[in-house]
Amino acid sequence: MSTTRFDTVVFDLGGVLVDWNPRYLYRQLFDDEAAMERFLADVCTSRWNERQDEGRSWAEAIAELSAAYPQHAALIAAYRERWY
Template sequence: MNKIDTIIFDLGGVLIDWNPEYVFLDVFDGNRKKMQWFFDNICTSDWNENQDAGHPLAKATEERMALFPEYKKEIEMFYGRWVEMLGGAITGTVSILKALIDSKNYKVVALTNWSAETFPIAQEKFEFLQWFEGIIVSGEEKTRKPFDDIYKLTLERFQIKAENAIFIDDNLRNIEAANALGIHGIQFKSPADLKQRLKNYNIIL
């Protein structure tokens, strides 16, 4: 096995708890079925990912309201109340991040699908975002995971050899895209599981 010298972290769902349910479960009076229908048909994951790739939030909101005028109020809330969807840090993973950085054995960077317009809010809230050697934010680069170009950009910008890097992400689709380029991948399930999976690469924390 090649020596691992770089760890690439995803942020949302790995280090930061972000969930639109924090707003919309209340909006739909606790009715999970109605809320899920809204996420599946109106403010969908694909729609949100367009903004992660640089599409302006205001324009995206206007376009969606034009398509679904009967949901105007709820659509406005998606980015209007975005701050309330931002939960706390996933503390177990933050501890792993700190241990990796403190060891001085690894280059530690982040690769996140995140709107450039909302990312500064997270930077202000979470001090550990300053610990990384660098962060690739999809919205700033006008592309996103799982497209090859954002992984290649990460490797090039931080002078990383794919075979010497581990990429940690909660989304299997993103892991598979990294694997296709020769980057080792760990699908994040929990901090305890991550710690165990890192041991498989002889990374003992």
């Protein structure tokens, strides 16, 4: 029996291997580009997303942000639900 051993870890911090940008998702959910940009600047910010990279659970993040912006709860949840 053959086993493969991997001893290399690749961190794709620059988006070279996985090109993901929340605009790819939210352009499908917003009819107005300016409204989408406001949402990303004020609600689902880059800093908010980075906190999940630092270890905060998505459940906690979504609950906290949805409590602060209940009118955007479905859009906030979509950030995680539609991540493939």
